Amino acid sequence: MADPPEMPPPLPTPVRWLLLAFALLSLATGIIGIFVPGLPTTVFILMAAWAAARSSPRLHAWLWRHRLFGPMLRDWADGGHVSRRAKWSATAVMAASAALLAVVNVPTWARAFAWISMGCVLTWLWLRPEPSRENPN
DSSP, X not given: OOOOOOOOOOOOHHHHHHHHHHHHHHHHHHHHHHHSTTSOSHHHHHHHHHHHHHHOHHHHHHHHHOTXXXXXXXXXXXXXXXXXXXXXXXXXXXXXXXXXXXXXOOOHHHHHHHHHHHHHHHHHHHHSOOOOTTOOO
């Protein structure tokens, strides 16, 4: 397993503490997202890794080597790759959310905004490259 990327230069202590708090909050939200439909996991784990890389080498290394979070972080660091499984998972969750929006009583503008936003995110996501099979991070 590859070592985490090199850490950026140290920041002032108050900034490091704020970034560490942000990393922990993002990590907690990402973990909750594993269990709560509609709450993304990947984006929060990416934010946690970004903040940890600037505030806590130990937390960053733990995330980098984690059996669940590590592969997505390494894929992203290797050129913004997103696995096909992650793409299908996001598609399924957004489709379920869109179907729910179709049957609940929300303003038409809010429903349309949510559907358009999900469509844009899915388009962007499916245009991301996938990790190659020869390079299993």
